[in-house]
Amino acid sequence: MKWLQIALKDIVTELYRYPSFYGMEHLDSGIPVIRGEHIMDDGKLSQEWSDYWFIDPNIDSQYPKTKLIEGDLVFSVRGTIGKIGLVESTHVNANISPNLIRISPNRELIVSEYFWFFLRSSIGQQAIRNITSSTTISSIQASTLKRVLIPLPSLSEQRRIVEILDQADVLRKMRAEADAKAERILSALFIKMFGEPSTWTDANTKTLGSLVNIQSGGTPSKKNPDYWDGDIPWVSPKDMKQDIIFDSIDHISQKAIAETNIKYVEPGAILIVVRGMILVHTIPIALAANRLTINQDMKALYPNCNDIDSTYLHAVLKASSRKILSQVGTAGHGTRKFDTDELLNLPILIPSQEQLKKFQIAVTECRASLAGISKTKEKLEKLFDVLLRRAFSGELTAKWREAHMKELLAEMEEQAKALNLRDNADPQQLSLL
Template identity: 40%
Template structure:
């Protein structure tokens, strides 16, 4: 399979630059929305976290078109650099300077084929190794020269069709899992009503009276001994499941004696309080193992007998929209939750018997979710295997299209 430089099959569109004074958090006349790297998820989230800037700041070719692939070009996290999402339709808006657009030439490449290649470990490993000690960057000139394996258009279409089918199966399974998780929220509302307005008049207490708070930290990256161990060290990238047993990174026991990092007790509620994820989501989880956390997370440990950790997690999860409403923006643009606002939240406290009844229902639903997660893992593994074969020239298109 021949290798072709990216800029021979696609236009690289730089993101727009603008001053803080040029941006507005609300729509205004003669302004257009601009998305940032936080909008690059499994889909391109064009309706969240926009900054509105004067129209004249945006060139015509910087308006997002259907099939544009928007890529994160600069971040403090190497795992985010190179992350991309494909626009499903034209959108009258643009993207910021920390992003670039890859606009495929449809006479030379199939957009979905190019998008899936840019999601492969081959490309992500290259982009994650980009220059920068603290802030990782992909240079537009280097991206333009990156070589893409490019079979004939008809073969690209076939490969894209196979991957799109596998990707949709994967997404459908993930959606079912999300619906099962949402079911727990529905049961909560049915039993207790809206925890913010508390229409059923349950006793309530400020969160500060119910929990103690533990903070996290990042041990020195220059000390390799700190990072060779078995104790989970949770950062926001791990906060994707309601129960935490493990994490991507781990630390050694010595960090708890040589640094200010503390172990978090079992059944503590973790909440992300800083980061761009807060533009659209406030991640929450309960700890099922003694672990540690970084500085972007707080741990809430129940300190009284009137509320159970599982129930507190459900209350906070049901208050998600309200949690989003108390998020503020730090001076450098990062989203954050002020602890005074968080600890001032009124938490409903039904009887222990009512809490236990709800927790029993949640356990049943989690068992159902575990089964769905196992199926989702199978689809995920299948998709990744197909991706690897597709771009190594090993995919049997005749067999793949009949599966």
């Protein structure tokens, strides 16, 4: 026996996307507007309020359907496509940009956290891909999202699943915090050997522009699916969460390289985000480990002399990120960017060749240690994915379900009534696994 598979449209009370808030004045306070980049990797919404732009509360009152309530989900349909955020108490009454769809679950049928975990899981993402007939989620409409099928156990079983997944998620977050601390080791090593960038003098520095060649990125047309049917990594800011980039979420084809202005970025290049709201508080910088491509919000830097190498350049830019951050300005629609000329004027300490070699050896040893931590993280993520699969197949709560059979059957009868399926559904569909 299987759980009911219910179309998303039948278990929500609201599925809404407002056309546009653009053109409205962006204020320093008022009603915050949530965008796709505010959905963090853990599916929660950013608490960095300086990342948001705000609209006049009087204007906001004209669009009540875009106001969020606790337990709503927000689904990104442009930019960071396919990301799902859970609205908690801190974001109640915030608003959403036209890049997001507001999903209000019917609380009589589905638990918000269960819904959220499912849509974020590989099973949920595959269900969305099945509807879009695409190997990647490159675009989606509300009308399409309505057809996604959701496995629907009883409310009590949903809560039991959420309880287990929450406990596992806490362990993942603890692991992520430990990883973040480990990554700071390299920065500490650089400062120990070369000092703080603020202490460097003109006598022992050169401008970044005199030491590197710079390459821009681009985006192949999304209207041509052949450009996106390949295995060439196409790195965008959403991929810039590691110090070393091996692969990306999105990939493009050789045809995109041949027919557009997209160029390969070679291994050893330093990748840096130069445009986006992330620049409010962070300058993402990473080392390209493989041959790849980048989008238009990024630059690639290559050392063009023997004074520095890629390992050192990566470290010096990370150490100088506070100074780079101070040069960030504002572009259209309130997004952040910094001028390339400002970046190229950044002073870079020139080490001796002996210092350069010692630093490279030390970094190699440090990265070997960090690689072990990374493998542990990968294992944990795989285990969590297995847990999600078991949760949404019914395996995870099978024994618990047997012990609560009578109550759950009664709940499922109520669900069926709420779904208006009582008279039409196959009785066996209403049974438990």
